[in-house]
Amino acid sequence: MDSSAVNGCPRTADLDGDGIAASSRRTFLNRAGVLGVGAAAAGVLGGAPAYAAVGGSGRSRVGDDDDPYGQTTMSPTARGKWDPDPDNPRFTVVVMPDTQYMFDQDRIHPVPMEASxxxxxxPAGRAGGNDENIVFLAHLGDVTQNGLAEEYAAATKVFDMLDRAGASYGVLAGNxxxxxxxxxxxxxxxxxxxxxxxxxxxxxxSSSPDGYNTAHVFKAGGRKWMLLSLDWRLSAKGFAWANAVIAANPTLPVIVTTHEIVGSDEDGAAELSSYGQQLWDxxxxxxxxxxxxxxxxYWPPGSTVLKNSAGNDVHLHIxxxxxxxxxxxxxxxxxxxxLDRGMIDVATFSPWIRELAADGELNAxxxxxxxxxxxxxxxxxxxxxxxxxxGFAPVPPRRSRPARRMLLPGTLAxxxxxxGGGTAGGAVAADTVVKDRTGHGNDLVLKTVPGTPAHALTWTGDHHPDQPAHAGLVFAGQGNPVSGAYLQTVDRAPINRETFARGYTFEVFFKVPADWDGGRNGWSSMLSRAGTAAxxxxxxxxAxxxxxxxxxxxxxxxELxxxxxxxxxxxxTTAWSHLLQQEEWWHVAVANDGRISKLYVNGCEEGRNPTSTAIGLTTLNMPFLLGGYQWAGAVSQVFHGTIGDVRITDRALKPGQFMNA
Known part of the structure; x- marks a missing residue:
């Protein structure tokens, strides 16, 4: 339609009970100020003069003739070319608002819509050549100015472009x-x-029995989504249908498109219109x-966020x-x-003006x-x-996996x-032995820095969501001065003398808490090996x-x-990660194929040593430390945070073989 008329937003022409203004677009053009929001009520749905299409045959491309602003631009569209990636976590829903001035009696001009x-x-024609993985196009109503058959005869030819391509789209009726x-x-x-x-x-x-409301389901980001194209004024039957179709699909996220819900002020702050309040309720x-x-x-554009009955945010955009x-x-x-970033990025632009710019036809x-x-x-x-x-489609937590499934060929520890552990929150006892699940005898025993207070190492059920075991250990270590408890391989553990000459993969799950402090806890280690470079x-x-x-x-x-x-x-040889966040579980893996070492964070490669061949690892036949770090042969720092499963293999694993895969 029209300029805002809700809750303090700018108002234009008065609406009658049907939502049709008494003034016309001609009045708006003549006065050059206030928009008339429709033809006179008597002429809205019939009796208007026939239109004359602009631009002759309607088949010329922009720039081919003298006046690109006066030419229709329709060109053949390949059949069945619509092929978005349904599993890509990045996808786009395109919204097209009121197009009524393109289809207005004898002022038919579909060029801008065709370009859109x-x-x-x-995809090849988009700015920068980027494929935005568009999965749906939603028209928001007021396709035409007067609702005339002649106007729809022109509009339907443009929408045929979408039909020929097999595109997924929805249209709804505006006032x-x-x-x-x-x-x-x-x-x-x-x-x-x-x-x-x-x-x-x-x-x-599906469609409502009256035909004016439509439900669409599309797949994107590896899941199904519902989009409702709702009439500009729902009846009681319309409300019942919309509620029923949502109830029949109880796990689908839903986007509602309709012609009127909110209006906005000049600063973009939106509020429900009176009809929008009915939709909300x-x-x-x-x-x-x-x-x-x-x-x-309405215009101008804007948005608001309201809390629904479940206490969750609903974003409402005009x-x-x-x-x-x-x-x-x-x-x-x-x-x-x-979906990976947890973001929806919104952009607004005119493909038609982009085409004009590309053809050198752009005016000021x-x-x-x-x-x-x-x-x-x-x-x-x-x-x-x-x-x-x-609340309606919870992601089931990944089940724990038995130790035997984690023992890939070449697993050393x-x-x-x-x-065999204690109760969550309970302290790890002094005589605790954490068994090496490979059976190779690389067991861990408790070590405590003298003067460390009780409960410096405790059991927990907290774990990385993709961790095989749903448990971990909470280390309350500190440095400057050092205190805390850690674990260490037994003196005769076979892994103490391992040189890994054919390659290796070290994997650790860990999390640092909110009270982690760089001064006290920095330069601590989740996993280390005793013995100094000297x-x-x-x-x-x-060195x-x-x-x-x-x-x-x-x-x-x-940083890792x-x-x-x-x-x-x-x-x-050294590799580094980006800065990691507190209160978040991480998985780190270092893989070496006997020549090149690579650092992975959450399965993603971050660092490597491509120019310096790295064969094996130096050993002094001394223990591995879990949560402990030595400087000059003495423990100088104990980890502050939670450590989950740890696995060491004697070959380079691929990310698909990591414990978090």
């Missing part, structure tokens, strides 16, 4: 398309965008699956640009979901509209999708803390005489450091 559809359908509520009966809109057309689109789920607030709503109708240059210039908004006014970058048009939303959807006769330029011959440590800034002395080098 080309953008949606053609310029129809009158009254969804029980209105037959209309030119329904003839054009009714169930017969919708059911041919991928992801079509009758559909949105009690359906926790609804996390995002999108509407047009997007409409018909008040801007060229009736909105076919402006679209992309909602780029990134169009140049301002190529891409909108204000805070209400270009922004990001942080959503913890797993947490937000937990495997330590876990879920059997004792091993290492004196190269990268530090008093440091241990091997350590998987954390710097004072919580792999520092080890290979057999074939007189100095150390």
């Amino acid at each position: 559809f080309r953008y949606v359908l053609d 310029h398309d129809v009158r009254d509520d969804d029980q209105r009966g037959a209309t030119p809109y329904l003839d054009t965008f009714g169930p017969a057309r919708a059911r041919r689109t991928p992801g079509y789920h 009758g559909l949105i607030k009690d359906n926790d699956q609804i996390f995002l709503t999108l509407n047009g109708h 997007t409409n640009y018909q008040d801007r240059y060229y009736g909105g210039a076919g402006m679209i908004r992309s909602y780029r979901f990134d 006014l169009a140049a301002r509209e190529l891409e909108l970058t204000s805070k209400v048009d270009y922004f990001s939303m942080a959503i913890d999708f797993e947490k937000r959807f937990a 495997y330590w876990r803390f879920d059997e 004792q091993a006769g290492k004196n190269g330029p990268s 530090t005489a008093d440091e241990p011959v091997l350590t998987v440590s954390l710097s004072s800034s919580i 450091q792999w520092n080890a002395y290979p057999l074939n080098q007189n100095g150390a």
Whole structure:
């Protein structure tokens, strides 16, 4: 529609009971100020003069003729080219608001919409050549200005572009398309965008009996999502249908699209309209699956976040640009979901103006509209999708895996803390022996720094979500001065003398707490090997005489450091990670194939030594320390945090073989 008329937002023409303004677009153009929100009520759905298409045949491309602004641009679209990746955690839903000025009696001009559809359908034609993995296009209503059959005859030809490509899209009726509520009966809109057309689109789920409301289900990010295209005015039957279709699909996240829910002030602060309040009360607030709503109708664009009955956030957005240059210039908004980052990145731009720029046809006014970058048009939303959807689609926790499944060929030692331990929160007893699950005899025994208070090492059920054993040990170590308890391999453990000449993989799960302090806890180690570089006769330029011959440590800034002395080098080889966050579980792996060492964090490669061959690891036949770190042969730091499963193999494993895989 139209400019805002809700809760303090700017108002324009008065609406009658049908939501149709008495003034017309001609009045708006003549007055150059206030938009008329429809044709006169008597002429909205019939009796208007026939339109004349602009630009002759309607088959010329922009730039081929004298006036690109006066040419239709439709070009053949390849059939069946719609092929988004349903498992990619990054995908895009495109929103197209009010396009009514493109289909307005004798002022038919579909060029901007065609350009937007080309953008949606053609990855190679997008800015930068990026494939945004577009999975759905949602039109927000007011397809036409007057709801005339002649206007839909032009609009349907443009939407044929999507149909030929097999695209997944939804259309809904706005107040310029129809009158009254969804029980209105037959209309030119329904003839054009009714169930017969919708059911041919991928992801079509169902339509309400009246045909004006449609449910779509699409797969993206490895899961199914529902999008509802709802009429501009739901009847009681419409509300009942919408609630029922959500209830019948109780695990699907739901996006609601309709023509009117919220309006916004000039600063982008949105509030529910009176009808939006009805939608909130009758559909949105009690359906926790609804996390995002999108509407047009009013301007300027804006958003708000409301709490539903479950106490969860619902994001409500208004997007409409018909008040801007060229009736909105076919402006679209992309909602780029990134499930890995927990973000939705929103951008607003005109593919048509991009095409004009590429063809050298850009005028000064169009140049301002190529891409909108204000805070209400270009922004990001942080959503913890797993947490937000937990109330209706919880991700089941990964079950623990038995030790025998972790004993891959070449496993030398495997330590876990879920059997034979004490009660969660209880202290590890002085006589505790943590068995090596390989059976090779690389058992761990408790060591305590003199003067350490009780409960310096305790059992816990806390664990990495992908950890095989659902247990760990909490180390309360400190440095400066040093205190704490740690574990150490027994004196005759076979692994103490292992040189790993053919390669190795070290894996550790760990977490640092909120009270971790770089001054007290920095340069502590989750896993290290006793014996100094000096004792091993290492004196190269990268050697530090008093440091241990091997350590998987954390710097004072919580960076992972792999520092080890290979057999074939007189100095150390080192790899580093990015800065890690507190209160978050991490998995670290260092893999060496007998030549190259690589550092992995959560299965992702972070560091390597590609120019210096690293063969094996130096040993002085001394123990491995779990949670302890020696300097100059004496324990100088004890780890502060939680350590889970630890595994050592005598070959380089691939990430798919790691314990977190």
